[in-house]
Amino acid sequence: ADATTVIDGEAVAADVRADVTTHVETLEDAGVTPGLATVLMSDDPASETYVSMKQRDCEEVGIESVHVEIDADAPADELYDAIDDLNDRDDVHGILVQLPVPDHVDKRSVLRRIDPEKDVDGFHPENVGRLVAGDARFKPCTPHGVQKLLAAYDVETEGADAVVVGRSDIVGKPMANLLIQKSPTGNATTTVCHSRTEDLAGKLAEADVVVAAAGIPEFVDGSMLKDGATVIDVGINRVDADTEKGYELVGDVEYESARGVAGAITPVPGGVGPMTRAMLLYNTVKAAGLQYDVDVNL
Ligand code: NDP
Structure with a gap:
């Protein structure tokens, strides 16, 4: 039908990014530069592409990005240690482990390891529970x-x-x-x-x-x-x-x-x-705001 509306995800995502940029400025004024860490433990070219897109998206809106790569055949502990380090870093407000992780790494343990306040994917069981309970932190x-x-x-x-x-x-x-x-x-x-x-x-x-x-x-x-x-x-x-x-x-x-x-x-x-890409930026800015008690009103 001619009356069919084609929903323009690029346009709405651009609006979200504009919003995010404003909130990045609010945080900057409060002395905080929001930071997202991406962690890649995979040789899969698609995963590599996704991670580099996320880094580019961050740059566009003024979010610092930190990237950690772990050999795909390294022991799982290397990934856990990397997550622990990122959990402790004051300049990292969001942590994203690119999925899938290799078969010898237990995905659930990885998701539980991430500080729930930095879990911008929203996959930590605490955040899943909050979403179900109608009290979402990161959707x-x-x-x-x-x-x-x-x-x-x-x-x-x-x-x-x-x-x-x-x-x-x-x-x-x-x-x-x-x-x-x-x-x-x-x-x-x-x-x-x-x-x-x-x-x-x-x-x-x-x-x-x-x-x-x-x-x-x-x-x-x-x-x-x-x-x-x-x-x-x-x-x-x-x-x-x-x-x-x-x-x-x-x-x-x-x-x-x-x-x-x-x-x-x-x-x-x-x-x-x-939209998926834009909402990651939104969650990262929200995470930084929550950690520093800066009202970014998202
Ligand atoms: P999964 O493979 O994890 O899940 C697919 C789901 O579809 C399963 O629940 C499966 O059922 C169900 N399914 C499979 N066959 C049928 C069928 N014949 N009839 C009804 N349901 C069926 O995929 P994801 O959820 O990760 O991703 C789904 C799609 O979305 C993929 O194409 C993916 O690439 C894309 N995607 C896009 C994103 C974006 O940003 N646009 C982001 C993430 C994913 P069962 O549980 O019984 O196996």
């Missing part, structure tokens, strides 16, 4: 970014039927927790679907808001959607294509057919991706 970046997009486009979640496709700890579960929150940006009646869901199509057909985060290229199509639904496509999938790189990125939603039915839809790229 995980991707679902938080989705929440901001919905708010920026005045998408009503209150009383809406929402379907989240995917139940991962980093996207699906926290997304559902935000949507059921007793707040104006929540209050949705939320269904969480996953690989054992029977009749996904039936659930989607009823949904006013769909958040697709299954990691399967283009598996939600227009025929499955309710007329006028808001469709948030979290998926970022590489598929073979006749391009210079030999691949292209597609979402979990078949964009063309979905666009014909949806009331509003996020593109891939340019939808949720830039």
